[in-house]
Amino acid sequence: MTKKILVLPGDGIGPEITEEAVRVLKALELGFEMETALLGGAAVDATGDPYPAATQELAKEADAVLLGAVGGPKWDVLPREQRPEKGLLGIRKHLNLFANLRPAILYPELADASTLKPEVVSGLDILIVRELTGDIYFGQPRGIEIRDGERFGFNTMRYTETEIRRIGRVAFEAARKRGKKLCSVDKMNVLETTQLWRDVMTELAPEYPDVELTHMLADNAAMQLVRAPRQFDVLVTGNMFGDILSDEASMLTGSIGMLPSASLDENNKGLYEPSHGSAPDIAGQGIANPLATILSAAMLLRYTFNLEEAARRVEEAVKKVLAQGLRTADIFAAGTQKVGTKEMGDAVLAAL
Ligand code: IPM
Ligand code: MG
Numbered sequence: 001m002t003k004k005i006l007v008l009p010g011d012g013i014g015p016e017i018t019e020e021a022v023r024v025l026k027a028l029e030l031g032f033e034m035e036t037a038l039l040g041g042a043a044v045d046a047t048g049d050p051y052p053a054a055t056q057e058l059a060k061e062a063d064a065v066l067l068g069a070v071g072g073p074k075w076d077v078l079p080r081e082q083r084p085e086k087g088l089l090g091i092r093k094h095l096n097l098f099a100n101l102r103p104a105i106l107y108p109e110l111a112d113a114s115t116l117k118p119e120v121v122s123g124l125d126i127l128i129v130r131e132l133t134g135d136i137y138f139g140q141p142r143g144i145e146i147r148d149g150e151r152f153g154f155n156t157m158r159y160t161e162t163e164i165r166r167i168g169r170v171a172f173e174a175a176r177k178r179g180k181k182l183c184s185v186d187k188m189n190v191l192e193t194t195q196l197w198r199d200v201m202t203e204l205a206p207e208y209p210d211v212e213l214t215h216m217l218a219d220n221a222a223m224q225l226v227r228a229p230r231q232f233d234v235l236v237t238g239n240m241f242g243d244i245l246s247d248e249a250s251m252l253t254g255s256i257g258m259l260p261s262a263s264l265d266e267n268n269k270g271l272y273e274p275s276h277g278s279a280p281d282i283a284g285q286g287i288a289n290p291l292a293t294i295l296s297a298a299m300l301l302r303y304t305f306n307l308e309e310a311a312r313r314v315e316e317a318v319k320k321v322l323a324q325g326l327r328t329a330d331i332f333a334a335g336t337q338k339v340g341t342k343e344m345g346d347a348v349l350a351a352l
Helices: 014-027 041-047 053-061 084-094 108-113 161-176 192-207 218-227 239-252 291-303 308-323 341-351
Strands: 004-010 033-036 064-069 099-105 125-131 143-147 150-154 181-186 212-217 234-237 260-264 270-274
Touching: 004 014, 004 041, 004 053, 014 033, 014 064, 014 291, 014 341, 041 084, 053 084, 064 291, 099 161, 099 239, 108 308, 125 161, 125 239, 161 181, 161 192, 161 234, 181 192, 181 218, 181 239, 192 212, 212 218, 218 234, 218 239, 234 239, 260 291, 270 291, 291 308, 291 341, 308 341
Parallel strands: 004 033, 004 064, 064 270, 125 234, 181 212, 181 234
Antiparallel strands: 099 125, 099 260, 143 150, 260 270
16 A cells, blocks of 8 residues: 655745644554655645645545644735635545544643643544535525625535435444543424434444434533533534534643644545644744644544554644643643654654
């Protein structure tokens, strides 16, 4: 099997943090072939297209993609088609990466970083499974038009049962390997699309008798996540609710700079990226936290290449540097040692 990894540094802090993750992957000496290409604002500046043809080709050929982050205020003024976010949505759709896994784990060493009380969040370990290629994000028709003499904006929420079933299976399988509890989030009291979502999840449940399926309305789920987050093991939801709830869940841990993510297709080809954004305000200063990207590389080892032991080695190395008291600015607290991006990468390499 080839082991081709396409690296897409992207914008803002993206290049700095992916550099550290690439060093970690290389240090493992597992025979990866790595190439680098443009995505997002960097691609717009160079080619006018946030997901240029050259990147598309390399992405198709690769077994896995490691992404930094895309976007920044500089490009927010461009037409929608040329915005960096369009590049991200483009590669998700092009590679059919329908299953987005977003773990929210509270590292004991970082318990103070959460804005919630320690007794509410200690031991927190949630996995959000977000459908990533459907829903109102991609539904047609959409647009802004003039109707009856005024501007009219519209989008379409839609899901086929096939789309719901395949993300449902990913979520049930994930729950099976963890705490065996799956909570499906919808808004069936108002939206037909999500009534279908609930029906299909319910139909799947008998195939997974060892997993306990519950349902929750999205507004309640948002509330429960801050009220009593440890009631959750795996959450599964559509693209838009998943976008919102995963940001909320990440902040329970207080350190979005620590959280990786994986976006997978049917064959475990995947795109791996930190859950945080491109942080243009601190770009180029060498102070960004590379750990979420390094942990994303661990997910890449686990999900695409089935290299569980190597994945664990990387995760253990990250835990070790935290235990040593090393912190980038975003997770710094009194009594710990503040380090920059590269020093953090060095420490992880040393711990490996
Ligand atoms: C995310 C981001 C993206 C999304 C944006 C940048 C298009 O918020 O990955 O959660 O909405 O999916
Ligand atoms: Mg988001």
